[in-house]
Amino acid sequence: MNDTGESAKKKIKRPPAERTAQRDPERTRAAILEAATQEFAENGMGGARVDAIAERAGTNKRMLYHYFGDKEQLYLRVLEEAYVSIRTAERALNIGTRSPEEGIGELALFTWRYFLQHPEFLSLLGTENLHRARWLRQSVRLKELHSHLIGELSQVLEEGKKAGVFIESADPLHVYLTIASLGYFYLSNQYTLSTIFGRDLITPGNLDAWERHIVHVTLASIKR
Amino acid sequence: MNDTGESAKKKIKRPPAERTAQRDPERTRAAILEAATQEFAENGMGGARVDAIAERAGTNKRMLYHYFGDKEQLYLRVLEEAYVSIRTAERALNIGTRSPEEGIGELALFTWRYFLQHPEFLSLLGTENLHRARWLRQSVRLKELHSHLIGELSQVLEEGKKAGVFIESADPLHVYLTIASLGYFYLSNQYTLSTIFGRDLITPGNLDAWERHIVHVTLASIKR
DNA sequence: CGAGCCGGTAACTAAACAGTTACTTGATGG
DNA sequence: CCATCAAGTAACTGTTTAGTTACCGGCTCG
Numbered sequence: 001m002n003d004t005g006e007s008a009k010k011k012i013k014r015p016p017a018e019r020t021a022q023r024d025p026e027r028t029r030a031a032i033l034e035a036a037t038q039e040f041a042e043n044g045m046g047g048a049r050v051d052a053i054a055e056r057a058g059t060n061k062r063m064l065y066h067y068f069g070d071k072e073q074l075y076l077r078v079l080e081e082a083y084v085s086i087r088t089a090e091r092a093l094n095i096g097t098r099s100p101e102e103g104i105g106e107l108a109l110f111t112w113r114y115f116l117q118h119p120e121f122l123s124l125l126g127t128e129n130l131h132r133a134r135w136l137r138q139s140v141r142l143k144e145l146h147s148h149l150i151g152e153l154s155q156v157l158e159e160g161k162k163a164g165v166f167i168e169s170a171d172p173l174h175v176y177l178t179i180a181s182l183g184y185f186y187l188s189n190q191y192t193l194s195t196i197f198g199r200d201l202i203t204p205g206n207l208d209a210w211e212r213h214i215v216h217v218t219l220a221s222i223k224r
Numbered sequence: 225m226n227d228t229g230e231s232a233k234k235k236i237k238r239p240p241a242e243r244t245a246q247r248d249p250e251r252t253r254a255a256i257l258e259a260a261t262q263e264f265a266e267n268g269m270g271g272a273r274v275d276a277i278a279e280r281a282g283t284n285k286r287m288l289y290h291y292f293g294d295k296e297q298l299y300l301r302v303l304e305e306a307y308v309s310i311r312t313a314e315r316a317l318n319i320g321t322r323s324p325e326e327g328i329g330e331l332a333l334f335t336w337r338y339f340l341q342h343p344e345f346l347s348l349l350g351t352e353n354l355h356r357a358r359w360l361r362q363s364v365r366l367k368e369l370h371s372h373l374i375g376e377l378s379q380v381l382e383e384g385k386k387a388g389v390f391i392e393s394a395d396p397l398h399v400y401l402t403i404a405s406l407g408y409f410y411l412s413n414q415y416t417l418s419t420i421f422g423r424d425l426i427t428p429g430n431l432d433a434w435e436r437h438i439v440h441v442t443l444a445s446i447k448r
Numbered sequence: 449c450g451a452g453c454c455g456g457t458a459a460c461t462a463a464a465c466a467g468t469t470a471c472t473t474g475a476t477g478g
Numbered sequence: 479c480c481a482t483c484a485a486g487t488a489a490c491t492g493t494t495t496a497g498t499t500a501c502c503g504g505c506t507c508g
Contacts, residue, residue, distance in 0.1 A: 025455070044354055046271030050496060060457060061497075071496070083420070125416055126350050130268055133415035146420045173421065174437055177410060184413070185405035191357035192349055196307070196370045197397065213398055221441040249485070274466060284487060289467070453506085460499075465492100472487075478480090 029067050031057040037078045041120035044127045045075055045135075076135045079128060080142060082121045086114055087145050096152055100160030101219065107153070108179045108218045112211050115183040122188045149176065157222070170222040178221060182214045253291050255281040261302045265344035268351045269299055269359075300359045303352060304366060306345045310338055311369045320376055324384030325443065328399065331377070332442045336407045336435050346412045373400065381446070394446040402445060406438045 035056035039048045050071055054061045068074035093110055095103035115122055128136050136142070153172040160166035186193075190201045200206070259280035263272045274295055278285045292298040317334055319327035339346055352360050360366070377396040384390035410417075414425045424430070 028455080044268055044270055044351075046268055049494090051494095062458085062499095063456065065497070066455085123354060125413060126354060129413050129415050130347060130350060133419045136416055136419050142420055143422060147422075150421065173423070174434075177417070177434075178406065178437075178441060181405045181409035182402065185408050186401060189349060189353050189408070191353050191355075192360055193401070195357045195360050196366055197374065198367060198371075199397070210398075210401075213402075217402060217441060217445040220444045252485085273464090275464095285467075286469095286488085287486065290485085295466070449508105451506105451508090453504105455502105455504095457502075458500095461497090463495085463497105465494075467491090467493105469490075470488095473485085475484085476482085478482105 028057070028059055028063055032059065032064055032067060032074070033078065033081065036074050037082070037120055037124075040075055040078055040127065041123035044123075045131060048075075072135065076139060079124055079136060080139055082118075082124050083142055083145060086118070086121060087149065089114060090149065096156055096159075100156050100163060101165055101223075103156045104160075104175065104218060104222070105215050107176075108215045109211070111179050112183045112214050115187050116207070119187065122184060125184075126188055160222075165224060166222045167224050175218065175222060179214065179218055182210075182217060186210055252281070252283055252287055256283065256288055256291060256298070257302065257305065260298050261306070261344055261348075264299055264302055264351065265347035268347075269355060272299075296359065300363060303348055303360060304363055306342075306348050307366055307369060310342070310345060311373065313338060314373065320380055320383075324380050324387060325389055325447075327380045328384075328442060328446070329439050331400075332403045332439045333435070335403050336438050339407045339411050340431070343411065346408060349408075350412055384446075389448060390446045391448050399442065399446060403438065403442055406434075406441060410434055 032053065036048075036053045039053045039056060043049070048071075050061055050064065053074075054064050057064075064074065068077060090107075090110065093106060095107050097103075098106060128134075150172050153176060157166060157170050157172055157175065161168060161170065186201065194201050201210075256277065260272075260277045263277045263280060267273070272295075274285055274288065277298075278288050281288075288298065292301060314331075314334065317330060319331050321327075322330060352358075374396050377400055381390060381394050381396055381399065385392060385394065410425065418425050425434075
């Protein structure tokens, strides 16, 4: 049938092998990471498809396994990158340079707006917690990333207590968890909430009201 | 080989077919629902295995498909049941019978403790939101279940405003979302939070402190 | 200048999975 | 005592999926 069978030993259909546009390992790596972030965020660890990630990245599975080992290591990489991004942006805030009250307000606003602009981060957190931090626990890069946040927040609170504007019982971890709670729940659960309460929570008006609410609640809970 | 081959037409290995303990359709149905709740809560919609549900329930896939149609319908049933349970328990609180301040405090305590005792409910909410309420949206049973909650909460707030203990801007949906946020985030994200902050959030002492914090924050945000 | 390596492709494989089918058992009513 | 039906079992099927393998082609360096 095939008239050009010169190599009889191993004859496998030889495809045109396409034009290899340009080789760019860095770009390919970054594209896989970006595609994986989207895929894991949309479908969770169990629901994400390796083929889908490769296709989204405009490459193929071979490269994905070449750069990242396997699905689990790729997932952990995505998760670490997401944490590094938010903590880096947060650090640039320098909440200690304003008055204590403004500092806390700034942190609340930043956190809310970051969550709003990075829904994939919230999704990844949800997925990782469904699995009881199974992968995050293995990460060695992330422990020290967070002590800085608590340290800075602690300083601002102490300053406020000395100035007499914050109550003595204000605790840095509690303050951060309060801010994160109010932002996270509203956004990550917006779909079920909008459904059961028959009210679209994501309209600009409602988002704005909730932003003001977060700042109000956070400050009301620590002001003397 | 087989010496008792009297029926030559259809000869398939005939297993002993075990002792059929007792037939109890209701029990089987309930067992499947309970097993499915656990499996979906632990593994999400994509990660849950139909075989695993059948095994957990002490039955088999045939019965599961017989009673519930398919995996998606079973999942929706589990989700609906979870909502009905919490709203039913909540309704029994009758927060309107106490003083407004006590009423809100009661609701906050109840919500926190219910979340604490029903981690599977939080998991299911997380899973459903990952999928943008794809299945919940199809449910017709759940819309009216929630208007009652907001109505009752609204009454309590009005009463408090008249009595001069609550601020005028207090909004029933915002108050409920505040309570739910603080409970949900702390528990559902406990694994990543404990990991990144290097502090076990689930010890009795920490749980107790957060319970008091929720009541404090909720009331501080609406008191005049 | 050619050997081998690096970036890349596509087809293949073994396992897992949702859903189906063929069949069994025992209770009930005629 | 037999026809029927509900409850239940287990093996099978077609598809999907993570991971692998065989192969390709241009660049670099000895």
